[in-house]
Amino acid sequence: MALAIEQPTTSATRPARRLQLRQLGQRWLPWLVPVLLIGVWQLSATLGWISARVLPAPSTILQTTWDLLLHHNLLGDIAISTRRALVGLAIGGGLGFGFGLLNGTFAISEQLFDSSFQMIRNIPHLALLPLVILWFGIGETARLFLVAFGVFFPLYLNTYHGVRSIDPKLREMGIVYGLSKWGLFRHIIFPGALPSILVGLRHALGVMWLTLIVAESLASNAGIGHLTMNAREFMQTDVLVMGIVIYALLGKLADTIARLIERRSLRWQVGA
Amino acid sequence: MSIRGVELGLRGLGKAIANRTILHDINLEIKPGEFIAVIGKSGCGKTTLLRLIAGLTEPTIGQVALDDSPLDGLNPAARVMFQDARLLPWKRVWENVALGLPGLNADQALQALHQVGLADRAYDWPLGLSGGERQRLALARAIANTPSLLLLDEPFGALDALTRIEMQHLVEQLWRAQGFTAILVTHDVEEAIALADRVLLIQNQHIALNLPIHLPRSRQRGSAEFAAIKDQLLGAIFGAGYPLATRVVGA
Incomplete structure (x- = not known):
């Protein structure tokens, strides 16, 4: 949001100034509650109302983060976690997208796969964790499998739904106007399903981080989860809280990127 | 012609x-x-x-x-013009016309839009058009390829x-x-x-x-x-x- 509010050269009329104030308010109001909370937290920690064992002050956590960045390759851990998340998303999300298109387009494929998917979908995927460890051990494969499994369903369901809900009249129009199968997909089916696919993607991003946190906490030799588990062993509450904050920031970042993609590719909906 | x-x-x-x-x-x-x-x-x-x-x-x-x-x-x-315009809302006006043209020819699409008096809306989204304009656009799409039969x-x-x-x-x-x-x-x-x-x-x-x-x-x-x-x-x-x-x- 690099929206600079220009100062008018002549003295602003009252309605204009009120508008500026409102714009300022809309921009900064969402930050008010978090900033206040952090302020109260810092104050309570400084005054000794909460013990540093339970919840260290924000300033301490910042200090710890700085130390870890400089001396313990925190960025490396973040990179490892992010890579795991993205590889899992690419595998599971890719499969979900592919099957969604397939089952949305071909009745045979739908009859073959859809009811099975709907059945498996009802298993909470984190409940598979013990089984996954049994199958794959506690290595990278187990973590990627869990993430891929988790993100498969939101993308599958939403892609499938998106393809199915395209107006058959538009498809017929495409056929009359001589579009090939590929043309129908490129001009009508994919863009028509895109809003729904993007909803699925945002949902999948949430599942992705959640699954990764659980998978990394249980068994890992690197990554944010590994860091926080170690911290628990040594009672380093500051590192623990830092890990949680990093997860939150990564999740927020992913969601922001998804929203940017959404806004960019769905401009036609607002007609601007 | x-x-x-x-x-x-x-x-x-x-x-x-x-x-x-x-x-x-x-x-x-x-x-x-x-x-x-x-x-x-x-x-x-x-x-x-x-x-x-x-x-x-x-x-x-x-x-x-x-x-x-x-x-x-x-x-x-044949080219068909339906009762409902059947436009693709995710394509700009000219792209809707170009849909039935070989190679999505932009010049030909603009030419057709000009013929129905919609040239100035070429780069807008269809959702912003009125009912009459939507049918005008559908007509432009139907005649853009100079069909020999219009239904x-x-x-x-x-x-x-x-x-x-x-x-x-x-x-x-x-x-x-x-x-x-x-x-x-x-x-x-x-x-x-x-x-x-x-x-x-x-x-x-x-x-x-x-x-x-x-x-x-x-x-x-x-x-x-x-x-x-x-x-x-x-x-x-x-x-x-x-x-x-x-x-x-x-x-």
Whole structure:
């Protein structure tokens, strides 16, 4: 949001100034509650109302983060976690997208796969964790499998739904106007399903981080989860809280990127 | 630029859906460049006839001949304009027109938009268009590839009366300029008389009336001849009961 509010050269009329104030308010109001909370937290920690064992002050956590960045390759851990998340998303999300298109387009494929998917979908995927460890051990494969499994369903369901809900009249129009199968997909089916696919993607991003946190906490030799588990062993509450904050920031970042993609590719909906 | 329209022959054409006869033994020869209007009460099968000619449905019996060769599958000569504009909301106005053009040719699309008076909206999204503009865009898309057959399925039914007259005029103008064969399905008797060389009335699954209109173009809707033809057609539709008797309800 690099929206600079220009100062008018002549003295602003009252309605204009009120508008500026409102714009300022809309921009900064969402930050008010978090900033206040952090302020109260810092104050309570400084005054000794909460013990540093339970919840260290924000300033301490910042200090710890700085130390870890400089001396313990925190960025490396973040990179490892992010890579795991993205590889899992690419595998599971890719499969979900592919099957969604397939089952949305071909009745045979739908009859073959859809009811099975709907059945498996009802298993909470984190409940598979013990089984996954049994199958794959506690290595990278187990973590990627869990993430891929988790993100498969939101993308599958939403892609499938998106393809199915395209107006058959538009498809017929495409056929009359001589579009090939590929043309129908490129001009009508994919863009028509895109809003729904993007909803699925945002949902999948949430599942992705959640699954990764659980998978990394249980068994890992690197990554944010590994860091926080170690911290628990040594009672380093500051590192623990830092890990949680990093997860939150990564999740927020992913969601922001998804929203940017959404806004960019769905401009036609607002007609601007 | 006068492009020759296609010659159409409907030979013993019949269509039944789930054992219900929709159309039965339709025989008709349409000359290249002729403007045909098809009227009839709703549900009489006029849209089915259009879909048969477009190749969107297979006939149960008989055949459609295009320049004397039988039609198999989709009609390659035809462009269809539907009652609902069927625009792609995720493509800009000009891209919607370019959809049916080889290589998504932008110049040709802009040319077609210019012909329907929509050139200044070329880069807008379809969701911002009014009902009349949407049908204008659909018309531009239909004529962009200079088709030899234009099929119009009640394209102005949802428009307000003034916009409808404007659109009818536009279609007539384009038809005269391009010389395509045109088949217009409509429930508006006046629209049929104003535009067509021949009006077909479909009733009881077949062509009940095949009436050439000899009025000079552009046709005056207020003229006595126009009114006489309208009376004739309405008489054919409603039979002996026309003009419909007015009774005061509850008297």
